[in-house]
Amino acid sequence: MDVNVPDARLMPDTLAPPAAFSGRGRRFAWTLLLLAVAFGAVPAAIVGTGSSYLAQIAITTMIFVILSASLNHVTGTAGLLSIGHAAFYGIGAYAAALLSTRLGLPFIVTLPAAGLIAALFGFLVALPTMRLVSIYFAVATLGIGEMIYVILLNWIDLTRGPMGIRGIPPIGLLGWQADTLLSRYLAVAVIAVACVWVLHRLTHSYYGNALRALREDDQCADSMGINVERLKIESFVVATFFAGVAGALLAHTSAYIAPDNFRFMESILILAMVVVGGLGSLPGAVVGALFMIVLPEALRDIGDYRMIAVGATMFLSILLLPKGMLAEGTALGFVRRSFSRGWATIAGGTPVGWK
Amino acid sequence: MVFDVFFLQQVINGLSIGCVYALMAIGFTLIFGVLNVVNFAHGEVYTIGAFVGLMVITALAPPLLAVVPLVLAVGAASGVGLERIAFRPFRRFTDEASQKSRAMREATLLSSLAVSIVAREIMMHIFGGDMQGIPSGYLLQQPVAIGPIMVASGSLVIFATSAVMLGALQFLLYRTQTGLGIRAVSNNQLGARYVGINTDRTIVTTFAVGSMLGATAGILVGLYDGAISPHMGFAPGVKAFVAMVMGGLSSIPGAVACALLLGVSESIATEFLSSGWKDLITYSLLVITLVFFPQGLFGHGRERA
Numbered sequence: 121m122d123v124n125v126p127d128a129r130l131m132p133d134t135l136a137p138p139a140a141f142s143g144r145g146r147r148f149a150w151t152l153l154l155l156a157v158a159f160g161a162v163p164a165a166i167v168g169t170g171s172s173y174l175a176q177i178a179i180t181t182m183i184f185v186i187l188s189a190s191l192n193h194v195t196g197t198a199g200l201l202s203i204g205h206a207a208f209y210g211i212g213a214y215a216a217a218l219l220s221t222r223l224g225l226p227f228i229v230t231l232p233a234a235g236l237i238a239a240l241f242g243f244l245v246a247l248p249t250m251r252l253v254s255i256y257f258a259v260a261t262l263g264i265g266e267m268i269y270v271i272l273l274n275w276i277d278l279t280r281g282p283m284g285i286r287g288i289p290p291i292g293l294l295g296w297q298a299d300t301l302l303s304r305y306l307a308v309a310v311i312a313v314a315c316v317w318v319l320h321r322l323t324h325s326y327y328g329n330a331l332r333a334l335r336e337d338d339q340c341a342d343s344m345g346i347n348v349e350r351l352k353i354e355s356f357v358v359a360t361f362f363a364g365v366a367g368a369l370l371a372h373t374s375a376y377i378a379p380d381n382f383r384f385m386e387s388i389l390i391l392a393m394v395v396v397g398g399l400g401s402l403p404g405a406v407v408g409a410l411f412m413i414v415l416p417e418a419l420r421d422i423g424d425y426r427m428i429a430v431g432a433t434m435f436l437s438i439l440l441l442p443k444g445m446l447a448e449g450t451a452l453g454f455v456r457r458s459f460s461r462g463w464a465t466i467a468g469g470t471p472v473g474w475k
Numbered sequence: 476m477v478f479d480v481f482f483l484q485q486v487i488n489g490l491s492i493g494c495v496y497a498l499m500a501i502g503f504t505l506i507f508g509v510l511n512v513v514n515f516a517h518g519e520v521y522t523i524g525a526f527v528g529l530m531v532i533t534a535l536a537p538p539l540l541a542v543v544p545l546v547l548a549v550g551a552a553s554g555v556g557l558e559r560i561a562f563r564p565f566r567r568f569t570d571e572a573s574q575k576s577r578a579m580r581e582a583t584l585l586s587s588l589a590v591s592i593v594a595r596e597i598m599m600h601i602f603g604g605d606m607q608g609i610p611s612g613y614l615l616q617q618p619v620a621i622g623p624i625m626v627a628s629g630s631l632v633i634f635a636t637s638a639v640m641l642g643a644l645q646f647l648l649y650r651t652q653t654g655l656g657i658r659a660v661s662n663n664q665l666g667a668r669y670v671g672i673n674t675d676r677t678i679v680t681t682f683a684v685g686s687m688l689g690a691t692a693g694i695l696v697g698l699y700d701g702a703i704s705p706h707m708g709f710a711p712g713v714k715a716f717v718a719m720v721m722g723g724l725s726s727i728p729g730a731v732a733c734a735l736l737l738g739v740s741e742s743i744a745t746e747f748l749s750s751g752w753k754d755l756i757t758y759s760l761l762v763i764t765l766v767f768f769p770q771g772l773f774g775h776g777r778e779r780a
Contacts, residue, residue, distance in 0.1 A: 201581065248766045255513070256765055259720045263761040266713070266754065274751040384713070388588060395585050428600075431592035438589065439564050442582045 150458040158309050166302050175301035179373050181413045182305070182312040183366050188393035188409040189319050189402060190362035195391070196400035196448070197323050198355035199335025201258040204265025205390050208360040210272055210382030212238040212367025217285040217377055218278070227291050231311070231368045238364025239357050241268075246356040250349060253338075265387055272379040284378030291372045308369050315362050316406065322358065323402050324455050325474050331355055332400070396437050398444025401451035408445065480623050485742045491630035491699070493738020494637040498692035499715035500722070500730040501644065502685030508661030508725050509681045512583045516557055516591035517689055518712025522705060523553050523594070524690025525697035526602060532613055539613060539698075543636070546694045547687045554686025558679055561590040566675075598705040606702040615698045629699035636695060640688060641731070647684065648727075657681050661725065710754075717761045722773050729773025736760075 166175045191205045212234040219230045249260045272279050279285070290297055291307045322328060334341040334348050342348045371377050389412065397408025412430075419429050437445070446454075456474070499521060506514045527549045528542050537545075565583040615629030648654035656677040659667040668674050692711070697703040718737055722729025737757055744756045764772060 249762075252765055252769055255724070256720070256769060259716070260762060260765045262713075263717065263758040263765070267758040267762070270752065270755045270758070274749070274755075384709075392585060392588070395581060399581065425596075425600075427596040428593050431589045431596060435561070435586055435589035435593070438582050438586045442565075442579070 146458050158313055159306070163302055163306060166305060172301050175305050177413065177417055178305050179308050181410055182308045183369050184393065184409040184413055185406050186312050186315045186362055186366040187390045188397065188405040189316050190359040191390050192394045192400070192402060192405035193319055193323060194355045194359035196394055196405065197328060197335065198331040198352060200352060200356065202261040203258050203387050203391060204261035205363055206382045206386035207265035207268035208238045208242055208363035209367040210268060210379070211241050212364025213371040213377045214272060214279060215364065216368035216371040217288045220289050221285060221287060227372060228293055231365060234368035235361045235364040238367065239361035242357045242360025243353065246353045250352045266384060269379055269383055272382065282379060284376055286376050288371050288375045290375065304373050308373060311365065311369060315365060319362065320402055320459065392434055396434060396444060398446045398448055398451060400448035401444060401446050403451045403454065404444045404446035484624055485746055486739055487624065487626055487630055489739035489742030490735060491633045492742060493735035494633050495692045495696055496711060496715045496718050496738055497731040497734035498637060498640065498688045499711055500718040500734045501727055502689040503715055503719040504725065504727050504730045505657070505681050505685040507719065509657065509678050510562065512580055513716070515584060515588040516561060516594065518708030519591045519594040520550060520553050520557065520686045520689040521693035521711060522598060522708040524550050524693030525703040525707065526598060528694035528697055529607060529609060529703060532610055542694065543691065546690050550687040550690025551683040553690065554682035555679055557590065557686065558682040561587045595705050602705060604705060606704045609697055609701050609703070613698055614701050616701065633695050633699065636691065640691065653680055714757055717757055721761060721764045721771055723771030726773040729771060733772060
């Protein structure tokens, strides 16, 4: 087929740009709206109600947004089902906690260090396991996740075992310290937004297309010249890096961590966020994290029954929305229209790909 | 003599734990075989078995041999219910593409997980989160002397029950029409459907059989350990899952062998390590197996999907 005569069938109507397409304005409006929610509405609500409970939930939500967005990068976009994500979250948290309590390093050092240490472990785990396919890879991550948990629990000399680590200093920068819950929330939100932005730029690009290609069929992608092995390792390392960053935020905001924060059920919770939001959809991962954190809190009134309600809601949302709340196709179209610089065009003005 | 008595005792303890893992791993393997999906609610079936056993014992005080058929029946019923709630709704589409679709499989996996959360929380609600004691008359902890070795009577009961159930399973799978159906569906679901096998009914049967084994394992451990709780299903569930994967996902003899191996290595490990570290053995064995034998120790090549 002649490249200059694009096939109209390749471009379904829903994906085509609207007639009055003004990429820059739309992008600006959406970005402004999201930033206004994260840095305007939520802090206003925290200040307005003066509720430390609300601030705590907002902080937890932001941390889980990072976790679910990073798991979505490896499981949704690159298609490697990881059920040990919480372990890397734990490595990041312990790295930050130990570096700051034992060595007295400041937050500006411990945050990237936690990410890098988690990513290093991710790289070491990825090297041997990337040859495994489908369920075997999932089981390997489960096993490694549990191994890390057992080590955190039993290496008493380093991690103080089940007693956990106390007295982790709060987030601070050059003498300034996030003492109030509001400033803590704002610091976490800045980092979370930055993480999601980086993942957005990685996922919604030709690089992201390559990841989606190897998810659909890695042998085929390989034969098309995509370096499958390398991309898989990269996506796993990126995901574990952000999990480590989330762990550092947890350590510095809650001042106390224990191995039970990083168990198998936590990995499953993160996976549930990704699936409920929509596998492969970054906006979905964010929405899923919001949903799965806020729902149990909203159901506090029914007290003891709330975990039953959470399980039931999870079940219903999988049953009724198998593609997630924001399905991947919808999400990609939305992001392309509203956040990316629009389409690259091939001859004839037909928009394709990312720009 | 290299083997001292204590060591031999540890091996026997390990084998009895291994038998429990094996009973659960068979359930996992059977269900994975027919559906190609991991059943995360299997651990809850095990817990249900233990609690139903406890309820029957405290309410009716029947002889021990009468508890077992009841637990079997409840296990089968919970398996059928589980299939109906968590798995059947996701088999709306039977074509090959959706059977192999990752999204569908992950949805099923998570639905079983969601159902297991609900089941566990309901049990927490009814029985409370604490350990429940088993009436001492039913405990299987009397020491029995076999030569120089002292064995808990529970170990012997576990060996005997497992042997009987494995025999029955072997008979079911290889000597009956139903078993032929199960093997056909796990070999190729579409193919089985084309030759006229009622795949839905076969899947339900498989769930019933697998859950009977799981529930029995639950009550046996309850009687052996003397305490049960709504969370008891998690650890053996993960171990049995590991055994299934090490055995090669679809091989029952492989799963049994690996379950016994896990049980024995855990029990020997407690001799050298503090008990907290023993789980590390299981997971290290798992990862080593996966890296060096990516198809499991007893698996044969499967279609990549």
